Amino acid sequence: MPICDICGMEAVTLYECSRCGAKFCDECGDPKRLLCYDCLDLEGEEGWVEEEWEEWEEEEWGEEDWEEWEEAN
Numbered sequence: 001m002p003i004c005d006i007c008g009m010e011a012v013t014l015y016e017c018s019r020c021g022a023k024f025c026d027e028c029g030d031p032k033r034l035l036c037y038d039c040l041d042l043e044g045e046e047g048w049v050e051e052e053w054e055e056w057e058e059e060e061w062g063e064e065d066w067e068e069w070e071e072a073n
Helices: 037-042 063-072
Strands: none
């Protein structure tokens, strides 16, 4: 199965970007315009959308926490 140049995943169908020549899947570009998301970004159009990630802090576990976890498992 062919591999997408943009995301590296296997895809049933790949398209060739008319600007840079990259082979891309349905998820990594606009098949109708034959532009990958990288080239869409260069043309000032919406390409990749950055998702916001929630920050999380690692919990410090005390001895009581470990004992509770061991009892549960």
